[in-house]
Structure formats: C-alpha cells, structure tokens
Amino acid sequence: MNEALGGDAVPLEGVTTLVLTSRLIPGLDGGYTVATLQRARLLADAGAQVHLLSVDPGTPTDHAAHREAFVAAGAAASVDAFRNLFDDAAADPRWLFDAATPGASTPGVAYREIPDAAGRPLLALPVIAGDPDWHLTKAAVVVHAPDGDRILSGFGGLYLAWLAHVVAGLAQPIVLVCESRQLGELLATDPPHGVRIVHTIHTTHLSSPYGPDAPVNDLWRRWFAVADRFDAVLWPTAQQRADAEERFGAHPGATVLPNAAPSAVDDPSPADPHRVVLLGRLAPGKRIDHAIRAWSRVIAAVPGARLEIWGDGALRDDLQRLIDERGLAASVTLEGRSDAGPALFDGAALMVQTTAFEGQGLAALEAMSRGVPVVSYDVRYGPRDQLATGGGVLVPDGDERAFADAVVELLQNPGARERAARIALERAADFAPSRIRDDLAALVRRILATR
Structure with missing residues (x-):
C-alpha cells in the first residue's frame, strides 16, 4: 500500500488523537465529511483516544442533532467523541x-x-x-x-486559545490530525505546545484546467509556504504528492496514505443491466452536464439504459433544463441527496463520473466495494490510481464520445462487465479499512518516535 509504512497493526493505546475540522454537518462537504469521520474511526479502532473537534459557530442544539445523525448512520461510534469550540465556550467560558x-x-x-x-x-x-x-x-x-x-x-487567536484549553485537559502524547487547510495555516505559525501535527489533503491544489502544468490555486500557495512545519502531510495519491514536490520541493513528512474504501461485500447484489449511477455534488467541477450530453449516444445504442444522478447543489435547475432540452427525461433523473451510503450502488450495472478533478474519489471506491465497475474521465487525482489495473474504464478527460462508448460497451457486454466487477472488488480490497488503519497507526507511532 505505502512503501514507507509497515503493514502490521500498531496499537495506539495511550495515545490521544485530536481530529480537527472546520465543521461536521450531515449532507455537507461530500467526501470531506466522510473521510474525516472515517479517519477518526480508524484511529479509535487502532486503540487511540479520539476527540473530533470542530469550530463552526452553530448552536449546541444543532451540533447535538448533527452528532446523533452521524451515530445513527454508523459514521461515528458515540456522540461523546465530538467537541465544538462554541459549545465549550457556552458551557464554561472561563x-x-x-x-x-x-x-x-x-x-x-x-x-x-x-x-x-x-x-x-x-x-x-x-x-x-x-x-x-x-x-x-x-x-x-x-x-x-x-x-x-x-x-x-x-x-486564529480564538482557535488557538481553545486548542490550548483542550490540550491542557488531555493526557500526552497528543497527535493532532488537521483536516482543514485554513486551520492548518493558523496552526503552523503557533501550534499547541507539545502536540504533533498531521495535515491531511482532501482535494486538488491545482486550478483549471487541473493538468500537470495548471496554475496552483492561490489559496494553496500560502499553505505550501508553511507545509514543512507539519510533522507529516498525508497525500491521498502518489501522483499528487509527486506533482506537489515537483513545484515546491520534497517534504520529509510527506506520506501517501489514501482514504479507505468501505469493506468490500462478499456477495454483490445482482446487477440491473440498465441501471447506471452517478453520485456527486451538482457543482461545476463535477461536470455532470458531460454525462447528460453523452447519454443521448448511450440510449441510442442501449434504449433501456437509465442514468440516476444522486446529489444536490446549485446547478440542479440548469441540469434539469439540459435533460429536458435533450429529451432525456425518461432515462436521466436527478434523484437528490442520498443517505444510503455505499448501498446506493447495490444493483447498479455501472458507476460513472465526469468530474474535472478529484482529491481521491471516494464515490468510485464506494461503488467498487459493492462490486460495481466504474467508467471515469482520466483526471487528477484518484481515478487512475483506482482503475490502473482494471475495475472499470478510464477515458480521455473531456471526451464525451469516448465516455459514452465505454458505457455502451460494458452495458452491451455482460461478460466484460462481470470481469470488471470482480476486479473492482479486488481493487477496493487494496483500500480496505484494516489496511489503512494499520498504516495510519504506524505513521502516528513513527511521528511520536521522531524528535
């Protein structure tokens, strides 16, 4: 999985970990929220004492409802793991x-x-x-x-004061996992005393057109200026780490450690040969309009094919107009937000994505963990890592015709689809929670052992 980390489980009993994020709200921030909660669960499974910290100024009542929703969905083990700056201040502001x-x-x-x-x-x-x-x-x-x-x-003064208060009440050693770039910038200048900091990466640092020579996002330039102050930086893909090092130099703590896929199912649901699922925010970067335009070519070859688009966002009305203008209302539907998790993909023939960029691409891994192959544009970062040895089809970035042809090929060729589905399950196992947990635990121990 990662050449720098051991594969054996390394228990973290006696280690306190703080997973720090800007906010944790059900249904918001897509894969960011999923990956943050999952990292906290993996650290807890490895034996660490875990606290999920957030700094959004919502009400205690709202925060309590969010936590209960996460626990009910199985995304968190207990509401007791959560703490919020403003909840703490309201309860005892001393x-x-x-x-x-x-x-x-x-x-x-x-x-x-x-x-x-x-x-x-x-x-x-x-x-x-x-x-x-x-x-x-x-x-x-x-x-x-x-x-x-x-x-x-x-x-910055407010956040650092709260973190000092939190740290003062906890047992050492303490490792803080910073999930937010904005918070990371503030922490880098004046970290809590005695605390080791791991900074995670959730998205691309590139601007449009997101290729290897694309401009670096201005917001990320400032982060790169302080990146070497963190004890470790977790890159979700080797390609993104390589691209970052090409421009900004190597970081001794840079580590490739992807987010985990859900545990692969042993017996995938029988596939509806015509059901295709796209899961993503209805936002410009997901380029869902590409999939809709390509669908005219798909249904010309496979008249019964159906595209379910799950997710919500600002482009919903625009996308519905495009569906109607293309006469696709009978075969392309905007389904809205789903709370089903990976089970959403059960019974699908394919998962598709036409995104302009990814950080890693958790939706594709969720589909693969259910035995559903993926057709994706070959974009930075994630799809190439996930599909390099099979489990679906990579098509040239932005090529709607090639995208449609790949979908048609797999829908019309059940044998090829079934072979891709088997490989998808095998590839998902490479990102199994137990593997990522062990690598994450080994990283924490390595950081604590380094002066």
Whole structure:
C-alpha cells in the first residue's frame, strides 16, 4: 500500500488523537465529511483516544442533532467523541476569559454575537464577508467577560486559545490530525505546545484546467509556504504528492496514505443491466452536464439504459433544463441527496463520473466495494490510481464520445462487465479499512518516535 509504512497493526493505546475540522454537518462537504469521520474511526479502532473537534459557530442544539445523525448512520461510534469550540465556550467560558486581554471591537468591522448557555452575549465574531482569507483576519474577537470586554487576535487567536484549553485537559502524547487547510495555516505559525501535527489533503491544489502544468490555486500557495512545519502531510495519491514536490520541493513528512474504501461485500447484489449511477455534488467541477450530453449516444445504442444522478447543489435547475432540452427525461433523473451510503450502488450495472478533478474519489471506491465497475474521465487525482489495473474504464478527460462508448460497451457486454466487477472488488480490497488503519497507526507511532 505505502512503501514507507509497515503493514502490521500498531496499537495506539495511550495515545490521544485530536481530529480537527472546520465543521461536521450531515449532507455537507461530500467526501470531506466522510473521510474525516472515517479517519477518526480508524484511529479509535487502532486503540487511540479520539476527540473530533470542530469550530463552526452553530448552536449546541444543532451540533447535538448533527452528532446523533452521524451515530445513527454508523459514521461515528458515540456522540461523546465530538467537541465544538462554541459549545465549550457556552458551557464554561472561563478559558475564554483567561485567554483574552482587555480591549474593544475593531472599528469599521461588523460583528456577529454568540450567546452563552443562558442566552447572554458571550462572544462577538468579526464578519469578513466575501473574503476567502477571512480566517487570517486580525480584527478582534470580542469576549464579553464579567469585568468588561476582552479581545483575542482574530479567529486564529480564538482557535488557538481553545486548542490550548483542550490540550491542557488531555493526557500526552497528543497527535493532532488537521483536516482543514485554513486551520492548518493558523496552526503552523503557533501550534499547541507539545502536540504533533498531521495535515491531511482532501482535494486538488491545482486550478483549471487541473493538468500537470495548471496554475496552483492561490489559496494553496500560502499553505505550501508553511507545509514543512507539519510533522507529516498525508497525500491521498502518489501522483499528487509527486506533482506537489515537483513545484515546491520534497517534504520529509510527506506520506501517501489514501482514504479507505468501505469493506468490500462478499456477495454483490445482482446487477440491473440498465441501471447506471452517478453520485456527486451538482457543482461545476463535477461536470455532470458531460454525462447528460453523452447519454443521448448511450440510449441510442442501449434504449433501456437509465442514468440516476444522486446529489444536490446549485446547478440542479440548469441540469434539469439540459435533460429536458435533450429529451432525456425518461432515462436521466436527478434523484437528490442520498443517505444510503455505499448501498446506493447495490444493483447498479455501472458507476460513472465526469468530474474535472478529484482529491481521491471516494464515490468510485464506494461503488467498487459493492462490486460495481466504474467508467471515469482520466483526471487528477484518484481515478487512475483506482482503475490502473482494471475495475472499470478510464477515458480521455473531456471526451464525451469516448465516455459514452465505454458505457455502451460494458452495458452491451455482460461478460466484460462481470470481469470488471470482480476486479473492482479486488481493487477496493487494496483500500480496505484494516489496511489503512494499520498504516495510519504506524505513521502516528513513527511521528511520536521522531524528535
């Protein structure tokens, strides 16, 4: 799996791990949320004491509902593993009062008030609307302390004060797994004392057209400037690590450690020979319009073929208009968001994706774990790693005709589809949770053993 890490299970009893994310809300952020919760489960399975930390300023009631939904769906073992900055502050704000210094709000900045558990004003957060660098603001976060207003320096000051409070109450050694680029930038400058930091990667660092020579996303350039301050960086694919090192140099802690696929089923559901599934946000980067246009060619060859598009997003109305304009309403349907998880793919003949880019591509792995082969554009990053030895078909990026022809070939050739389905199960096993858990545990132990 990864040449740098051992394959034997390495127990993490006695190790505290903090999995830090900006937010965890059911139905939002797609594979990011799935991968973050899964990493926490794998660390717990390896024996670590795991805390899932988030910093979104929702209400305690909202956070409680989110946690219960994750537990009910099997994505988390217990609501007790979750902690949120604003829940902690509302329950007992003494750490806030201690961390802040006397001061006042920043002139000319709008503020959002956050109440304590009794509904009294507790915090005032600066509102930095329309700025992708909002997290870097130095505008004061105002703390309404009993003896008068106090301040912290921006969101960075607030987040770091909370992390110091969290860490002070936990047993060492502590490894913090940072899942968010914005949070990583803030942590890199002043990490919690004595804490080792692992930073994960969830998406491409490239801008359009997402090829090897494409511009680097400006937001990522700043992250690369501090990347060497992390004890380890987890790249989901070898290709992305290689591309990053080509431009920014090697990082001694850079490790290829993909997200796990769901456990492969032993007995896949019988396939409906005409059912094809696409799962993804209805957003520009997923290029679902490519699949819809290609479907005219598919149904010309396979009249009974049906394309189910699962997911929601801003382009829903535009995509429905395209379906109607092409006369495809009988064979292409926008199904909305699904809570079925990998079981969504049960009984499908194929899973397809026409995305412009991926971080790793968890949806494809979910399909493969159910014995469903994949037809995908060959894009950075993920599909090539998953389908290099079979389990589906890679077609040239953006080639709608080749995409349609690959779908038709597998739908019309049951033997080829069944062979691809068997290989899909084998490839999914390469990303099995037990393998990724063992590599992740070995990485944590290696970090703790390094000065």
